Amino acid sequence: MSEHLGLDIGGAHLKASDGFTCRSVPFPLWKSPEKLTDELRRLIGQFPQARQIAATMTGELADCFESRAEGVREILSSLEEAAGSRAIRAWQTGGEFFTVAEADEFFELVASANWHALATWVGRADPGGNVLLVDFGSTTTDVIPIESEIPQPAGRTDLERLTSRELIYTGCRRTSLCSLCHEVEIDGRRYGVAAEHFATTHDVALVLETVAESPDSLDTADGRPADREHAFARLARMLCTDKDAFERTEWIRVAEQFQRAQEERIGTAIETVLNRWRCDPTVWVLAGEGEAILRKVIDNRQLAQNSRELVSLNEMLGASHSQAACAFALSRLSEERKL
Amino acid sequence: MSEHLGLDIGGAHLKASDGFTCRSVPFPLWKSPEKLTDELRRLIGQFPQARQIAATMTGELADCFESRAEGVREILSSLEEAAGSRAIRAWQTGGEFFTVAEADEFFELVASANWHALATWVGRADPGGNVLLVDFGSTTTDVIPIESEIPQPAGRTDLERLTSRELIYTGCRRTSLCSLCHEVEIDGRRYGVAAEHFATTHDVALVLETVAESPDSLDTADGRPADREHAFARLARMLCTDKDAFERTEWIRVAEQFQRAQEERIGTAIETVLNRWRCDPTVWVLAGEGEAILRKVIDNRQLAQNSRELVSLNEMLGASHSQAACAFALSRLSEERKL
Structure with missing residues (x-):
């Protein structure tokens, strides 16, 4: 168990990993965005050691949101509510973490950045x-x-x-x-x-x-x-x-x-x-x-x-993490950067 | 107004015409097949003169049904319940009407036959x-x-x-x-x-x-x-x-x-x-x-x-019938054949 919880908030699934265990929950975001906070709270609750949340998303494209900017904002706002006192960072395609305020402002770098988190971790793992x-x-x-x-x-x-x-x-x-x-x-x-x-x-x-x-x-x-x-x-x-x-x-x-x-x-x-x-x-x-x-x-x-x-x-990840590779990668990146 | 009511029971719309007025009701059959009887009853109720119902369908392909045979059977059964004492015939691609029992038996001829009813009426109207x-x-x-x-x-x-x-x-x-x-x-x-x-x-x-x-x-x-x-x-x-x-x-x-x-x-x-x-x-x-x-x-x-x-x-039909052309055609075919 680690204090660093990676979260990958997609349009059809929510995925979480602390680098040791992972969870994947089917959640059709476009059908019921109003339930996102509760779903995230439940998911985070399964990792009681988590102090630092490292998030990424693709769910902002779901058509329950009028625009991707609105999607990023709403998802981060649900996450803040669900995370309580835990700190939150969001991965961005520049290769670093953003605070929630930065993520809101530069939403283009945060929207659908999960592939970049995974690629960054794969690079770090250095297959050569x-x-x-x-x-x-x-x-x-x-x-x-x-x-x-x-x-x-x-x-x-x-x-x-x-x-x-x-x-x-x-x-x-x-x-x-x-x-x-x-x-x-x-x-x-x-x-x-x-x-x-x-x-x-x-x-x-x-x-x-x-x-x-x-x-x-x-x-x-x-x-x-x-x-x-x-x-x-x-x-x-x-x-x-x-x-x-x-x-x-x-x-x-x-x-x-x-x-x-x-x-x-x-x-x-x-x-x-x-x-x-x-x-x-x-x-x-x-x-x-x-x-x-x-x-x-x-x-x-x-x-x-x-x-x-x-x-x-x-x-490389172990079979139990194959379904939540981006969340796993985020947990590791978060730990490595000592956020 | 006519005693002959044409009904076109699709997967997304229900359409009705007595050859003079028509109705088209959005109804996503695949989402709530259990409501079909009530929807049909309401629709038929808008044509109080109707004594003879001439039906066709494409709704049997909706994936709420396990097979097209089941779809034809279920739709006809809903229609029988909704129609009460009115007589029912179903158009078939052989170019005639079937009774409900015949339609159940030869469902392949009744499934998605609405195009054929329209083409038959167009032929009868004889553009030459x-x-x-x-x-x-x-x-x-x-x-x-x-x-x-x-x-x-x-x-x-x-x-x-x-x-x-x-x-x-x-x-x-x-x-x-x-x-x-x-x-x-x-x-x-x-x-x-x-x-x-x-x-x-x-x-x-x-x-x-x-x-x-x-x-x-x-x-x-x-x-x-x-x-x-x-x-x-x-x-x-x-x-x-x-x-x-x-x-x-x-x-x-x-x-x-x-x-x-x-x-x-x-x-x-x-x-x-x-x-x-x-x-x-x-x-x-x-x-x-x-x-x-x-x-x-x-x-x-x-x-x-x-x-x-x-x-x-x-x-040819008049603008008010353009949205329910197959239902219109059925009403006319039913009247013509003095069912």
Whole structure:
């Protein structure tokens, strides 16, 4: 246990880590921002030793806020209420912590800065040489060059990173399949895809059996269990039909097409970042739930041929922290800087 | 007023028409299927003369139902309860009405048959010769060839129609922008687009001023008013930023790119249907909220050069019925067949 509690306040999850244990709580911020203070209070309460809170966020983009400035302000204000007498600092993409007042003033540096905290910690952990951090998370994917232990991104804000391709807003769990491709092929015919949130990349993973079923989880497009049978039904709904319209083998091929479309997007983005960087990474650090898919993309495109090794962040952190890597990183950065 | 009440039970709206007056009620079926009976009862109650109900649906695809068969059954069962002593028939894609028992048994013919009812009525109204009906609605687009007054689609179910391109699951109001394109250009730079339901095609129309503002409506991606200012904010969120990140003229160009992507999709589908049909339509009947965009697509691609005329369904029906064209068609078909 440590006095330094890292908090990552996202639009769909709240994550906390003191560098030893971590917690991840599903919390759809955009649906009930008024409950954020209570949720944060409960979460912080699980770390009674915490005296110093090191926060980052992506939740300011949730559309319950009129603007990102309002989002940063509201989230920090909820956090202040929840934190009581504990001190609060917010990570900023300049590579330091801000006080709450500074964070309010320079909200652009604090908004969606969690990737930068993680990249800073990875740099500090010094896997050696030039490092490319690729984090394929539930909602988004980050591709961050790190030189001499310091993140060297071409973009700092999400907007800049969407054009530098260091941010690809596609993930391995929450992403709507209709954002990936417009049509799929079955038995030689091409079918248009429904523009509805009927199924997500998590359903693709369930159908392809690259992720374990979690029948107790109802955090799916239709609110039904996150198991394979229901994933087939959700996938079928993308073509306005039922799962028995085709054999399972055909649906598996449909799932593969969605996955390939996403791999293509991520692979192209990684190549764009590498081409701009003009140096081969010595070490790749792969992170996020979709790490296995990243390895496949890197293999297929032979991107790491001149690299020394591919490191798993999950292994660096230990499995228990893989779900809350940014919060873990913040806890360590906070401790290191003796805030 | 007529004894014949047409009902179109969709996933997002309930629509009713007795051929003279019509009602359209927003009703998100997937969120509260248990309220369908009461909503239908209220709607039917507004037509006290109604003795005969002629129904069609698309709501069976809503993901509150495990399968489309269950959806058809549940919707008909709610309708029976709501209709009391009134007789009920359901339109089927064979071109006739079914009893409720028949509809339950042959649910594939009843599921999403509303386009067929409309095309049948358009054929009956006989604009003359070969007719192509193109209906660009809030959620989907239909392209239906009609010969000698009879619809001649290559597909009957939604699945078949997604491959025949007679159904394009993209609409001019509810469609998520992330389903339209993966990146947009601003000032020479290309930006990836967020895979979130942050903005819809209705926001594109608001930004481009091709639709009137409706500040009282909160039926938007973020639940904020359907006015132009909020549409700019929603559009900006697609790039993870605020509307003041760029000049208005730039955001207008972004909106145009989303619209062009959709026009491209619809134009290609129309050409596919025309190529298979191998005859030039004598008359085009254009329908749906997006009629003006359809005219642009047809003009730009010079698709109607050998056609006699382009007819507006809204003009054929009268403006008050344009929002409930399928329900209107059903009322007339029911009366004509003296059910």
